[in-house]
Amino acid sequence: MKSDLRKEMMTIREMCDAFEVTPRTLRFYEAKELLSPERVGTKRLYSKTDRARLALILRGKRFGFRLEDIRQTLDLYDRDDGNSAQRKRxxxxxxxRLAEMEAQRANLDLAIAELKAELTDAEAKGLVPRRAA
Amino acid sequence: MKSDLRKEMMTIREMCDAFEVTPRTLRFYEAKELLSPERVGTKRLYSKTDRARLALILRGKRFGFRLEDIRQTLDLYDRDDGNSAQRKRxxxxxxxRLAEMEAQRANLDLAIAELKAELTDAEAKGLVPRRAA
DNA sequence: AGAGCAGTTGACGTTAACGTCACTGTGACG
DNA sequence: CGTCACAGTGACGTTAACGTCAACTGCTCT
Known part of the structure; x- marks a missing residue:
């Protein structure tokens, strides 16, 4: 079974390859207390749980959360012993965050419309070659 | 007519109030060569042209351009002596930039959808109070 | 002349998320 | 036994767009 346990653990390099991050990033996340891999001697070993956490972290980033927010949320999950106050939070x-993102989208739409108008205008004045439609 | 000329010029404070920026910002833009107000003694005086430039700068920022890009574009306008190569650029x-913004919007939409799904899921599992619809 | 305020310059601080070095340690291999 | 590659630990650098602060200068009012 020892081989099984070993298979569960990954070195920093394996993690980097699996998740497409750099060692620096993993160590940085650790310093920020987002991850806490086991230490065997001086080296880090990442468990399945660590991998799950990292996956959550990266997804959080895709959502535009800051690392600090992600950390807080993750900590809540950890301390979630049946009581759902944490999940609620x-x-x-x-x-x-959803509201922020939707607001951001609205602004983005505005800016896109404005910029489009600007370009169309420039074309109309013949100041510039027409775009591809 | 002197009063007219004076009316055309604005102090740094007036500019700040008019455009809702800080003095630091205006001096910063100047250091970055985005603006170049006149100097009367040691003080800055902003002309109508300066105001137009600042308006363009701020609009550029709303579009998400970086100051450096804005500067380049502005410089192109300035040196636009009939030859439209500059405008073209x-x-x-x-x-x-438009393409970038639309890509960004697409990503944002994805993230929004994902996050919404996540939240809906949590609700369905009764892990959390339902949202307002 | 003294007070006070607007304006100026220059230098350093801030935030986020790492990158880049330099240096040390360690296990494996030939 | 040498050395090679990979790990680990600081510490400092980076980017953008300013904020903050200190120390002046200069003008105006009284």
Whole structure:
């Protein structure tokens, strides 16, 4: 069974390859207390749980969360011993973030429209070659 | 007519109030060669042209351009002596930026959808109070 | 002349998320 | 036994767009 346990653990390099991050990033996340891999001697070994956490971290980043927010949310999950107050908090953060993202999208749409108009205008004045449609 | 000329010029404070920026910002833009107000003694005086430039700068920022890009575009406008190669370049930048913005929007939409799904899921599992619809 | 305020310059601080070095340690291999 | 590659630990660098602060200068009011 020892080989099984070994298979569960990954070195920093394996993690980097699996998740497409750099060693620096993993160590950075550790310094920020987002990860806490086991130490065998001086080296790090990442468990399945660590991998799950990292996956959550990266997904959080795709959502535009800051690492600090992600850390808090992750900590809540950890301390979630049946009591759902923690999950509630996590969801609140999510709802908040969702609102921010939708606001951001609205602004982006505005800017896109404005810029498009600008370009169309320049074309109309013949100041510039027409775009591809 | 002197009063007219004076009316055309604005102090740094007036500029700040008019455009809702700080003095630091204006001096910063100047250091970055985005603006070049007149100097009367040691003080800065901003002309109508300066105001137009600042307006363009701020609009550029709303579009998500970096100051350096804005500077280049502005410089192109300035040196635009009939030859439209410059304008063309400016428009190319605009088209490029437009593409970036639309890509960004697509990503944002994805993230929003994912996050929404996540939240809906949590609700369905009764892990958390339902949202307002 | 003294007070006070606007304006100026220059230098350093800030935030986020790492990158880049330099140096040390360690296990494996030939 | 040498050395090679990979790990690990600081510490400092990077980018953008300013904020903050200190120390002046200069003008105006009284």
């Amino acid at each position: 996590a969801c609140e953060l999510g709802v908040q | 400016a428009c190319e930048l605009g088209v490029q």
